[in-house]
Amino acid sequence: QVQLGESGGGSVQAGGSLRLSCGASANTYSSYCLGWFRQAPGTEREVVSSISSNGRSTYYTDSVEGRFTISRDNTKNTLYLQMNSLKPEDTGSYYCAAPVDSDVLSATLFYGGLATSDGYWGQGTQVTVSS
Secondary structure, three states, rough: OEEEEEEEEEEEEEOEEEEEEEEEOOOOOOHOEEEEEEOOOOOEEEEEEEEEOOOOOOEEEOOOOOOOOEEOOOOOOEEEEEEEEEEEOOOOEEEEEEOOOOOOHHHHHHHHHHOOOEEEOOOEEEEEEOO
């Protein structure tokens, strides 16, 4: 069982930056790949980025490539998402997640997505970017 909790959301103007954090309570945290997902009002949840258990492999959706950086500190059981050059279309609720099956790879998480019932999810943090 992995419990996740996000923080760091807020309201910024376009071009600004935010850093999201996701703390986890699990001794086996470092065994899991992790992902950041977001959902804007009226849209489906989408994967933003994923990272392997050791942090060496990362994946980004095209719309955030070059602007967002995912990282993790396994000594602190914390996942991060550094978001720079924010755009209004980045607005939404951001969630961190881990697959229930710790054998799932970060590539699978990124390209295959993660059903709600197949993952551990945080409560979400709101990011609002104004133009």
